[in-house]
Amino acid sequence: MKIKNYFIIVFIIIVLSTDVISSQSSIEDKMYTSLNSYPCTRIMTLNGQIGCSSSHGGDSGILYLIDSDESYHNYFSYNQQKDIIVVFDSNYFNKTLVLEMYSKKKMNGALVLTDIGKTYPYSPEDQYPIKQFGLYPDSNLNWNPNGDGFTYMNFPFPMFALELKTSIIIRNLSTINRDGKYPAYGAELDSFMQGAINAETCLRRGFCEPVGGQSIWSSFSEVIDQSKPIILVMLPIDATAFFRDLATGTDQSGYALTVLLSMLNTLQGVDKTKWDKEVIFAMWNSERWGYVGSTNFVNDLLNFNCTSLDSNNQNSCSSPPMLDLTFEQIKFENIYAIIEFNQIGRPVNSGKKTPNKLDIYNLVFHPNGGAGANQLMDVFSQSTQSYENSTIQFQKTTQNELPPCSSMSFIKEINKKSAPNFIGTLVITDHDYQYNNPYFGDEQDNSGNINTTTSTLFDMVQVFSKSIDLLAGGNGTVKVDDLFIREINVCLTQSITCNWVTKLMSTFPYNPIPNFYSGVYGVSPVNHITPIETRFIFRMATYLTQHRTNATNCTSDNDCDTSSSICVNKVCLYSNTHYHNAISLAFSFDNSKSSWTIVNTSYPVFVESNWDYTTVRLFQVGSYANEIWFLVSGLIELLLSVGIIFYIKKYLSKRYKLL
Amino acid sequence: MLIPEDDKLDDEKMINIAKKLWFIGFFFLPWVWLINILYFIPYRNSLNDKVKWYLKFSLIGFLGYSTIFMGWMGIYLVNRNKWGAFGDDISITIPFG
Numbered sequence: 001m002k003i004k005n006y007f008i009i010v011f012i013i014i015v016l017s018t019d020v021i022s023s024q025s026s027i028e029d030k031m032y033t034s035l036n037s038y039p040c041t042r043i044m045t046l047n048g049q050i051g052c053s054s055s056h057g058g059d060s061g062i063l064y065l066i067d068s069d070e071s072y073h074n075y076f077s078y079n080q081q082k083d084i085i086v087v088f089d090s091n092y093f094n095k096t097l098v099l100e101m102y103s104k105k106k107m108n109g110a111l112v113l114t115d116i117g118k119t120y121p122y123s124p125e126d127q128y129p130i131k132q133f134g135l136y137p138d139s140n141l142n143w144n145p146n147g148d149g150f151t152y153m154n155f156p157f158p159m160f161a162l163e164l165k166t167s168i169i170i171r172n173l174s175t176i177n178r179d180g181k182y183p184a185y186g187a188e189l190d191s192f193m194q195g196a197i198n199a200e201t202c203l204r205r206g207f208c209e210p211v212g213g214q215s216i217w218s219s220f221s222e223v224i225d226q227s228k229p230i231i232l233v234m235l236p237i238d239a240t241a242f243f244r245d246l247a248t249g250t251d252q253s254g255y256a257l258t259v260l261l262s263m264l265n266t267l268q269g270v271d272k273t274k275w276d277k278e279v280i281f282a283m284w285n286s287e288r289w290g291y292v293g294s295t296n297f298v299n300d301l302l303n304f305n306c307t308s309l310d311s312n313n314q315n316s317c318s319s320p321p322m323l324d325l326t327f328e329q330i331k332f333e334n335i336y337a338i339i340e341f342n343q344i345g346r347p348v349n350s351g352k353k354t355p356n357k358l359d360i361y362n363l364v365f366h367p368n369g370g371a372g373a374n375q376l377m378d379v380f381s382q383s384t385q386s387y388e389n390s391t392i393q394f395q396k397t398t399q400n401e402l403p404p405c406s407s408m409s410f411i412k413e414i415n416k417k418s419a420p421n422f423i424g425t426l427v428i429t430d431h432d433y434q435y436n437n438p439y440f441g442d443e444q445d446n447s448g449n450i451n452t453t454t455s456t457l458f459d460m461v462q463v464f465s466k467s468i469d470l471l472a473g474g475n476g477t478v479k480v481d482d483l484f485i486r487e488i489n490v491c492l493t494q495s496i497t498c499n500w501v502t503k504l505m506s507t508f509p510y511n512p513i514p515n516f517y518s519g520v521y522g523v524s525p526v527n528h529i530t531p532i533e534t535r536f537i538f539r540m541a542t543y544l545t546q547h548r549t550n551a552t553n554c555t556s557d558n559d560c561d562t563s564s565s566i567c568v569n570k571v572c573l574y575s576n577t578h579y580h581n582a583i584s585l586a587f588s589f590d591n592s593k594s595s596w597t598i599v600n601t602s603y604p605v606f607v608e609s610n611w612d613y614t615t616v617r618l619f620q621v622g623s624y625a626n627e628i629w630f631l632v633s634g635l636i637e638l639l640l641s642v643g644i645i646f647y648i649k650k651y652l653s654k655r656y657k658l659l
Numbered sequence: 660m661l662i663p664e665d666d667k668l669d670d671e672k673m674i675n676i677a678k679k680l681w682f683i684g685f686f687f688l689p690w691v692w693l694i695n696i697l698y699f700i701p702y703r704n705s706l707n708d709k710v711k712w713y714l715k716f717s718l719i720g721f722l723g724y725s726t727i728f729m730g731w732m733g734i735y736l737v738n739r740n741k742w743g744a745f746g747d748d749i750s751i752t753i754p755f756g
Contacts, residue, residue, distance in 0.1 A: 192755070
């Protein structure tokens with residue numbers, strides 16, 4: 001008898017528990033819907049923090065849509081007992097409006113819709129980006145007049161951007177809310193950031209990592225000839241945005257990168273035997289956070305000294321840790337000229353037309369360093385004039401100061417002693433003074449932000465390639481590959497899930513939007529966190545500048561013997577392409593504590609907080625009356641059931657003497 | 660401590676209990692001191708002087724310790740972040756955020 005009872009009880013418990021478990025997960029699925037979203041994360045600086053964080057466990061509220069002046073004004077008088085999550089139409093999401101709203105009435109969180117873009121030019125960056133780390137820290141110029149500095153503010157509530165399809169859905173649901181219908185829709189925003197206060201505190205606690213990444217430099221030469229002068233062709237590859245997952249930065253960086261990689265593709269087929277100079281193509285990362293990549297490289301060129309080589313790999317240093325020592329072949333004193341492409345996607349229409357009736361656009365020269373730069377300008381001008389139907393022409397800037405650019409890191413260190421053969425710097429942009437980029441540092445700086453056609457893109461690649469060939473000593477015969485240019489343009493400005501990524505990479509991108517935010521450097525000097533975009537650029541540069549192949553039937557990069565070789569389609573490709581650390585010189589790694597510390601505050605200090613996950617969940621909310629009714633009916637049911645049990649107990653004990 | 664049949668609390672037992680609770684309270688257990696006092700409330704009219712001595716000092720101990728403890732807790736929680744590295748060193752766990 002007892003054993004039978006025991007089994008019955010166990011059986012009932014098992015049935016109940018499995019029933020509870022399965023119904024628990026399906027109830028949660030029925031209550032909440034996860035949305036595809038991009039968070040605003042937190043970055044700590046020397047003195048404080050910027051960005052957003054939710055409370056631990058998330059912040060929730062009912063959705064309130066602001067897509068018109070009327071709804072904006074009604075926000076302040078909206079008398080809802082519930083908390084509010086504000087849903088912003090793009091046009092109402094800027095510093096002035098958000099701050100005004102937050103100062104008068106607290107919001108629990110914000111969702112930004114991306115289905116309809118802003119109809120006015122806007123930049124959340126500063127008006128002179130990273131001025132204090134450039135050549136002119138006391139300058140009065142405003143290169144970015146649309147900038148309001150929104151990205152560098154601190155918000156104590158979570159903010160998320162929604163992708164296109166989700167934005168349309170949320171817009172509809174919020175409109176239902178506004179019509180006063182119930183059940184209404186609410187959202188829970190969870191983006192709890194582990195780091196807080198300032199960079200020093202959170203680094204000490206290990207709750208954040210330094211912002212940084214990997215720069216890439218590449219050369220067609222198998223070995224850099226140390227007797228030849230060096231021409232540096234460079235650009236910044238990283239971009240910024242308020243929502244860092246959406247930093248496509250097409251005019252800011254991506255378009256110039258397309259041009260540079262296309263130049264590598266074009267120069268691949270050019271006869272380089274007559275070149276009397278070394279040409280090094282450099283793609284600097286983390287430039288937007290204080291010219292971190294270029295400063296780090298210049299510092300290593302001038303000051304790096306390996307005290308003990310790695311015993312397993314002679315091209316690697318164990319103290320101080322440096323994975324690839326090939327950069328030591330580049331001697332700073334050999335630098336002959338610097339050419340930089342910085343924002344070339346929105347040149348101004350000159351008003352003239354080519355013989356075949358295409359518009360001609362103006363690119364602007366920003367020379368620096370004296371008469372030598374004239375020589376560089378002449379080569380570019382002559383190159384474009386040599387093509388009858390070239391849709392680009394050059395003008396010299398009217399400004400005396402260089403625009404914010406990576407060349408500044410080099411110019412700081414160039415003098416008669418450090419680089420005796422240096423003739424000058426040339427920065428080519430699409431703007432004379434103020435940026436032509438209406439969305440600098442904004443999510444809307446995507447492929448739609450380019451105002452020229454692909455024929456201008458082809459012309460830029462052709463003219464720039466010819467100029468570099470001439471400067472290096474070649475005869476200037478170049479032929480561009482239109483198909484490659486189109487394909488790489490799509491990869492870098494529209495969707496990173498493109499043919500070239502599939503061909504060169506073994507991992508598939510999770511997020512198809514090309515994102516050039518530099519990310520964090522890594523958890524230690526040799527343990528890097530490298531986003532897929534950076535890895536793709538490295539592999540593409542290696543592929544384009546390859547000087548040797550070895551069909552070893554390899555399956556991964558580790559099967560190919562050097563650190564700068566990659567395995568593509570079972571073939572090892574060897575090239576003189578290398579990563580270089582892009583981390584601010586403010587940071588040093590303390591091996592005893594296994595953490596980063598700040599050692600020099602005159603260099604930029606930006607660290608990004610760690611986080612477990614970020615989610616946006618949608619749920620439905622009943623009306624106030626509805627909820628009161630639920631409570632009251634529940635209480636009635638409770639009292640009723642208690643009463644019934646008492647009555648039955650009394651009845652049974654009287655009638656059957658059971659209880 | 661008390662066997663149900665032997666319900667009588669005579670003086671000797673009371674002193675014993677009060678003394679034990681008083682002693683245990685010194686192991687950083689201020690609430691034991693409070694229990695010491697609360698336990699004897701039903702017998703408050705028939706207390707031995709010695710027991711009263713223990714109870715008086717239990718109360719003083721409870722109030723004093725609580726003041727110091729609550730005071731320190733307040734100061735620590737409010738100022739932990741402002742104290743920088745020292746604040747982290749004296750903490751066993753550092754919460755996120």
